[in-house]
Amino acid sequence: MTNPIADLNTLLASMSPELQPGVYVYAAVPFTHDLGNIIPLATFREREGLTIIVEEGEASRAGIQPLFRAAWITLTVHSDLQAVGLTAAFATALGRANVSCNVVAAAYHDHIFVPIESAGAAMVALQQLQREGL
Numbered sequence: 001m002t003n004p005i006a007d008l009n010t011l012l013a014s015m016s017p018e019l020q021p022g023v024y025v026y027a028a029v030p031f032t033h034d035l036g037n038i039i040p041l042a043t044f045r046e047r048e049g050l051t052i053i054v055e056e057g058e059a060s061r062a063g064i065q066p067l068f069r070a071a072w073i074t075l076t077v078h079s080d081l082q083a084v085g086l087t088a089a090f091a092t093a094l095g096r097a098n099v100s101c102n103v104v105a106a107a108y109h110d111h112i113f114v115p116i117e118s119a120g121a122a123m124v125a126l127q128q129l130q131r132e133g134l
Contacts, residue, residue, distance in 0.1 A: 003078070005083065006082060006083040008086060009133060009134075011077055011079055012086070014130075015075040015086075015126070016075070016077060017074070017127060018074045019071060019072075019073050020074060022055055023056040023070070024055055024072050025054060025064075025066035025070065026052070026070065026113070027052050027066050028048065028050065028051050028052075031049060033050070035052070038052075038064075041054060053104070053113065056069065069116045070102070070113035070114060073111070073114065074110075074111050075090070075112070076109060078108050078109065079105075079109065087105075090126060090129060094112075094122055098121075099114050099122045100115060100118075101113065101114050102114075
């Protein structure tokens, strides 16, 4: 197990973005919706219902309507949950590349969901940020 990194320059230099295989979707379901055999990648409870991030095929088989089709990029650096500036730095780099992003911070890594058709452009922008820094 590695120690979490908080220093922004170190985070950027070692973020090593990794494009995960597959297509993922964001969807919203009522709290009472039976997910059956679906194992979401992530969930979030909002007043309006349960947001799920799930592999597209699973959502399709369950008849769940996607709101957003995404590629999943993991920053493989072990980022400290209290680190300052990493999200702003990669969101700015992606914005310059005209790529929208949705971010999930987990205990060890940051996960970025971008429009599926923008996966290549997102990887180029993130790799450039890693090489060049701010």
